[in-house]
Amino acid sequence: MKKLFSVVMLAVLAAVSSFAPKTSSVHEVEADIVDLAVSTEFLSTLVAAVKAGDLVDVLKGDGPFTVFAPTNEAFAKLPAGTVENLLKPENKAKLVQVLTYHVVPGKIMSTDLKNGQKAKTVQGSEITVTLKDGKAMINNATVTNADIVASNGVVHVIDTVILPSM
Known part of the structure; x- marks a missing residue:
């Protein structure tokens, strides 16, 4: 279970709209979800x-995983102090719940x-997909960049942090 939580966090970080993953062929991707996220500045909060x-x-594990990765701007939409509080060691369990909610x-x-x-x-809860006017939404978050393929899954960048019921 801890391994899956890690995958969720890294996958979220990997979502990026302006990177080109390294490939050795058209079908083989070398970068995993975490490597993709680390190489993307607008995912630095997720990382x-x-x-x-x-x-x-x-998130560096075999997978495959699908990560719905919120951008730095998505994290900035949260109420003031939310991110800082989640990053405190005493709130690690809550942070893991939020992060793994972004991984399928x-x-x-x-x-x-x-x-x-x-x-x-x-994380254990369900997310809901809505398709409307050519856009995909995951709960209340819009997918802004889809199908970023990694060696261990795929990342879809979203514009809002989705939160599970806690």
């Missing part, structure tokens, strides 16, 4: 959270998404 939640090793086991490409679809997250 810090994944590190604080000790989820790096999980398996590799789900945007073409696999269906309107009204539910998917169980690594």
Whole structure:
């Protein structure tokens, strides 16, 4: 379970709209979810959270994982002090719950998404997919960049941090 939590955190960090992953061929991707996230400046808050939640090793695991990765701007939309509080060692369990809510086991490409679809997250709760006007939403977050393929899964960048019921 700890490995899955780590995967969720790293996957969120990996979502990026302006990177080109290293490939040795058209179909083989060398960078894992964590490596992709670390190389993306607009995912730096996610990366810090994944590190604080000790989820790096999980997200570097075999997978496959689907990560819905919130940007720095998405984290900035949270109420003042939320991110800082989640990063405190005493709130690690809560942080892991939030991060793993952004990770779904398996590799789900945007073409696999269906309107009204539910998917169980690594955290244990479900997320809901809504398709409208050519846009995909995960709960209340819009997918801004889809299908970023990593060696151990796929990342979809989202504009809002999605929060599980706690």
